[in-house]
Amino acid sequence: MTTVLTISAAIMVAAAALATAAALRRDRNLPDRAIALDVLVSLIIGGLAIGAAASSDGRFADLALILCVLGFIATATVARYLGDHQQ
Amino acid sequence: MTPIDALAAALALAGAGLALTATLGLHRLPDLYARMHAATKPTTLGLALLLGAAALRVEGPADRTKLLLAIALQLVTAPTAAHLLSRAAHRRREPQSPRTVLDEIATDPPTSKGMEPT
Numbered sequence: 001m002t003t004v005l006t007i008s009a010a011i012m013v014a015a016a017a018l019a020t021a022a023a024l025r026r027d028r029n030l031p032d033r034a035i036a037l038d039v040l041v042s043l044i045i046g047g048l049a050i051g052a053a054a055s056s057d058g059r060f061a062d063l064a065l066i067l068c069v070l071g072f073i074a075t076a077t078v079a080r081y082l083g084d085h086q087q
Numbered sequence: 088m089t090p091i092d093a094l095a096a097a098l099a100l101a102g103a104g105l106a107l108t109a110t111l112g113l114h115r116l117p118d119l120y121a122r123m124h125a126a127t128k129p130t131t132l133g134l135a136l137l138l139g140a141a142a143l144r145v146e147g148p149a150d151r152t153k154l155l156l157a158i159a160l161q162l163v164t165a166p167t168a169a170h171l172l173s174r175a176a177h178r179r180r181e182p183q184s185p186r187t188v189l190d191e192i193a194t195d196p197p198t199s200k201g202m203e204p205t
Binding site for chain 2: 042045068075080082
């Protein structure tokens with residue numbers, strides 16, 4: 001029962017990641033792509049969390065923590081880049 | 088199956104559902120700012136639920152602390168990143184949906200009287 005629920009959660013997150021990748025391909029301007037990439041990083045962290053829940057393996061926690069910080073830095077950098085090129 | 092495991096599975100399923108909602112918003116909403124709204128709020132809560140499910144399932148306080156720290160970090164950084172990005176996009180005059188009701192930081196033309204240009 002728990003396994004079925006966990007697997008369906010994993011499938012839902014994978015479907016969301018695929019749809020986000022489609023949005024990333026479709027949108028042509030930079031801020032939209034930055035948003036889609038931000039969501040994609042969040043979904044990867046979510047997948048890692050499901051992996052940790054399914055396997056009770058602590059190594060997923062390190063990866064999730066690192067990706068949290070990295071995703072924020074990436075989005076902040078893109079925002080700075082957008083602000084610098086306003087004129 | 089212990090109650091903790093069942094709770095973790097339910098949290099994981101709820102978090103995955105919120106992640107799907109966010110992606111749906113990314114595809115369906117009309118302009119950049121609405122998409123940003125869809126992208127940040129459900130992913131923040133959904134990620135908190137997924138990481139909470141993982142924190143219930145891992146063994147040992149060290150890994151549990153790391154997962155809870157990841158939740159706290161996500162709660163702090165996601166609004167900050169969205170704010171930075173939306174201000175930069177607004178400064179670049181990204182197009183808004185015609186159904187936008189109020190743009191509080193618009194400079195030209197002023198949308199409401201008595202509002203200082205920023």
